[in-house]
Amino acid sequence: MPNIVLTRPLGQSLRLGELLHRKFPTLEQIQLPLLAIVPNENPADAKRLKDLLPSTDLAVFVSPNAVECSMRLLQAEWPKNIPIAVVGGGSLEALSNHGITAQHGFTIYAPSNPSEWDSEGLWKILNQSQSSWSGKNILFLKGIGGRAWLGEQFLLQGAEIHSISTYKRVPLADDSPAWLGLKKSIPSDSICLLTSSEAARHFAQFLKENPSWAMSWLNEAMMLCTHERIAQACAELGFENIDCCAPGDDSLLVKIEQWHTNKN
Known part of the structure; x- marks a missing residue:
């Protein structure tokens, strides 16, 4: 079968x-x-997240897990004045589950075509929205490890990068x-x-x-x-x-x- x-x-x-x-x-x-997803519940990282938000120009959630675990770490509503970038439909759905949608007044950047649901597709959309990211504070909300390509593009344009690991992946036991x-x-x-x-x-x-x-x-x-x-x-x-x-x-x-x- x-x-x-x-x-x-x-x-x-x-x-x-x-x-x-x-x-x-x-x-x-x-x-x-x-892989199992283990959320980060460290109070020090929760405080750091809250401290970084007021100066953040763009927050990048790298995955649906990053959305869920970041909201769990923040334990507060996401500020409407901080634009959000996500790679694809799964992350958009995760944001929607928390009431974070364009219809509710949030600014969200994401590739519309599923064939471009990756870092390269998101970077294309972000560059269409802004001529340069020089001097901007970019906050990456992510798991431990992961691909660094998108962050490198921001750095090449002179942005300042901050990141918080909101979860870790644990392999299935043998x-x-x-x-x-x-x-x-x-x-x-x-x-x-x-x-x-x-x-x-x-x-x-x-x-x-x-x-x-x-x-x-x-x-x-x-x-x-x-x-x-x-x-x-x-x-x-x-x-x-x-x-x-x-x-x-x-x-x-x-x-x-x-x-x-x-x-x-």
Whole structure:
């Protein structure tokens, strides 16, 4: 029976899971949260966030997790006078859950085209809104680590960068029962959703450390990646079957339907 491996952190595949169940009721869903999100609740960082906001010219939330964990750290309403930048639709939805929308008077920059939901797409929009970021204070709200490209673009224009790590990612433990879903499934009948390069690396590492049964997942399962960078990482890690699509549940559904049709 065909199955899909959902690798987002727990709770972040709920909408996609519901859409998949309605559209493909026979498609088995395997929950494999390769990374867990642990919010930063350090009072010192909460104070630093509040202290930085009055002088912030633009706040960049790097992901939906950054939105949720920043609001948890702030424990207050977001000031309407501080513009916000986000990469894509997931972050816009997370902001909306907190009442932060353009309709409510907030200034939000985000690429409108799902094919541009990445740092490069956001930088394009930001440069259209402002001729130069020289002398501006930019606050990055992010997880520990992550890609530094967007911050480097601001620095090159003479902006001052501040960042607060509002969460950290914890890899799924090797002895977690969640891995058993893979062991009981047939890789050649499986499509795995990968939405981060870090998750892909942890996935590949586990598979290679369990060669007695797991190596076939590297060779036979389909890896569906939501960005070319993730697909490139998968290729470098040794995955054989890789496909790519734009981020967003709607784009994923189209690709999953194509794969599912070919399986039947």
